[in-house]
Amino acid sequence: MESIASALLSFAYQLFQPGFWPGDWAWATSMAGALIGLFPVGTAVAVALMRKFTGNRYHGGALAALAVLGVIGMLLIPWFLAAGVSSVFRANFRGDSAGLSGAEVAALKQDYGAGPQVEYLGGGRNIYETLFYPSGNAFSYGLYLVGLVGLPVLILLAVMLLGRLALRRGPKWPGRILWGSFVVFLLVCAGVEANVAVHLWLGFLPATVLGVIPVALVGPPSWSTIERSDRRPERAPAREEEPQQQPVHVHPREPEAAPPPPPPPPPAKQYAPTSVAPAQEPPTELAATPGPMPVPAPPGSAQQGSSRFRRVRRLGHGGFGTVWEAVDTQLGRTVALKIAHAPDPETEERMQREARALAALSHPNCVRVYDLVKEPDGLALVMEYLEGQPLAEIVDNGGPLDDVAAGRLWATVASALSAAHSKGVLHRDIKPSNIIVDPQGVAHLIDFGIARSRGDSKLTATGMMVGTPDYVAPETAAGAPASPASDAWQLAATVSYALTGQPPRGTRETPMAALMAAARAEAPTHLPRQSVHARLLAASLDPQPRNRPTLNVVYREVEGWLSRAGTSPDGPVTKLVPRQQ
Known part of the structure; x- marks a missing residue:
């Protein structure tokens, strides 16, 4: 121990030896302390690098590696060197060089001005x-306390702080292994010369x-790594062993027992009035291979010009079609009827794609x-009619939402x-007007009009931009293909609007100016600074898609905050009064 500590002291003496009070060897000891301090810093850097691959997986080998790094880098090596340095000075005070050269012993x-350095550092x-046993005046004891x-x-x-930086985007409890080991190091140094x-x-x-600088430069693990680490491993289904047939001895005098009655079928799952029960059959095949298109009735027939849907009022008008509130006269239910503007092949293919996208989904908030x-006037998509108001109208009329309501909105739509x-379906046009809040306060995602499934060709009208400029992701505005990360950006922008009443990049004079601002990836300027969601919003609005948290991570983060706040994401976003017909 003394040989390694003497080598450390000699190296520190060569690096830093100012010749003023209390002495060159005293300041060389401070340089040795800085060198010892590099080990906790290196431990934090190693933990940050390890999490680049393991994420938040703290079990098995990852937890063992974290414990080994903490004990060795925060406790054993620093204590070994600090105790060794003190031992070298004590040995020199007793007349033993302890590995120092003759010139170094003479300088010691x-x-x-504080007495011989060998006595100052090794004789106290x-x-x-x-x-605990002070001697001398109160002033010197106060200096020692400091x-x-x-x-x-x-x-x-x-x-x-090093531990917090190394464990960013994850639970904080593993940091106790790091700083707890350092606390033990400080306690066991009680025998070192004062x-x-x-x-x-x-x-x-x-x-x-x-050391905060290199740990910060390493950075946190990517959100995709965190999501993989949080995902529970799927268990393989247990093989059901066929029971071995045993010979059965039947006694003719004993009547056979009646077989037990079959168990009653499980009760059907109850859903809230605003929820949509999932389809009994998986909709994947329907989404991938839609049914044959209905053939229009021949001219002059009795069906020509007739419709089973009686239109009540127009709900909206967009670039690809008009949405009507209508009544299905055959089934007697209110529906939303979206009719294409022009029955050209491209529009029909677009409507078929929207139908496939929606038919593939089974979620109560879609x-x-x-x-x-x-x-009679074109191809029509028959959808669920949602009574309520768009989020844009709610915020414009009632003001921004609070953190709880915005958290429920974010978790629900995520x-x-x-x-x-x-x-395999991307929405690509998430904005406040495409989220309907029903009278119970439940948010619903609508208008998959520009949704696209993986493998579909890009279908956009000539000169038409995909998405809304104020809520389009930077990479999409720059011409890159849409991705789940771009949908996550648009959702975060919508939540930011719900908290502030303005798009995250602010408003522009023209849509082209807004599109140029998005393509340049201008930093958001209208984020909610006082919201508890500010940090997660800033991460979700990162210009680089790879740096954004995934929607699953966002859901877990927001759900965790809502749980700690004593509520749940199932509550209402806001209470509405139904519109008068």
Whole structure:
């Protein structure tokens, strides 16, 4: 131990040896403390690098590696070196060079105003004796309190900060392994010479504070890595072993027992009035291979010009069609009827794609598709009619939402979008006007009019931009293909609008100016600064898609906050009064 510590001291003496009070060897000890402080910094860097691959997986080998790094880098090596440095100075005080050269021993005996350095560093009392058995005046004892208690507390705070940085985007409890080991190191250093310890801490503190820089440069693990680590491994279904047939002895005098009655069927799952029960059959085949298009009636027939849907009022008018509130005269239910503007092949293919996209989904917060029919004035998509108001109208009339309501909105729509992405469907036009809040306060995602399934060709009208400029993701505005990350960006922009009443990049004079701002990836300027969701919103609105949290991660983060706040994501976003017909 003394040989390694003497080599460390000699190296520190060559690096830093100012010749002023209390002596060159005293300041060389501070340099040795800075070198020792590099080990906790290196431990934090190693943990940050490890999490690049393991994410938040804290079990098995990953947890063992974290514990080994914490104990070795935060406790054993620093204590080994600090105790060794103190032992070298004590040995020189007793007349043993302890591995130092003759010139270094001679320099150690020089006096810079605090007595010979060999006595100043090796002939005093240790930390425990100095703190609990004080001798001398109160002023010197106060200085020792600052050097032996105050400095270690500051160093401990810096080490805790290193642990927090290394464990970003994950639970904080593993940090106890790191700073807990360092606390043990400070306690076991009670036998180190008091003056040596003060100079070690003087070098240790700036080393750990500056160590924040490399740990921050390593950065947190990607959101995709975190999502993979949070995903529970799927268990393979247990093989059911066929029971071996045993010979059965039947006694003719004993009547056979009647077979037990079959168990009653499970009760049907009850859904809330605004929820949509999932289809009994998986909709994947329907989405991939839609049924044959209905053939329009021949001219002059009795069916020509007739319709089973009686239109009540127009709900909206968009670039591809008009949406009507209508009544299905055959089934007697209110539906939303979306009719294409022009019955050209491209528009019909677009309507078929929207029908496939919606038919593939089964989520209570996604609008439900019923049918794809031929109307007298064009191809029509028959959808669930949602009574309520668009989010844009709610915020414009009632003001921004609070953190709880915005959290419920974010979690609800993130769950719906995640379900769409699992079916290979991208929405590509998420904005406040495409989220309907029903009278019970439940949010629903509508208008998959520009939704596209994986493998579909890009179908856009000439000169038409896909998406809304104020809520389009930067990469999409720049011409890159849409992705789940771009849907996540648009949802975060919509949530930011719900909290502030403005798009995250603010409003522009013209749509082209808004599109140019999106293509340049201008930083958001109208984020909710005081919201608890500000940090997650800033991450979700990152210009680089790979840096954004996935929708599953967003759902877990928001759901966790809502749970800690004593509520759940199932509550209403806001209460509405139904419109008067």
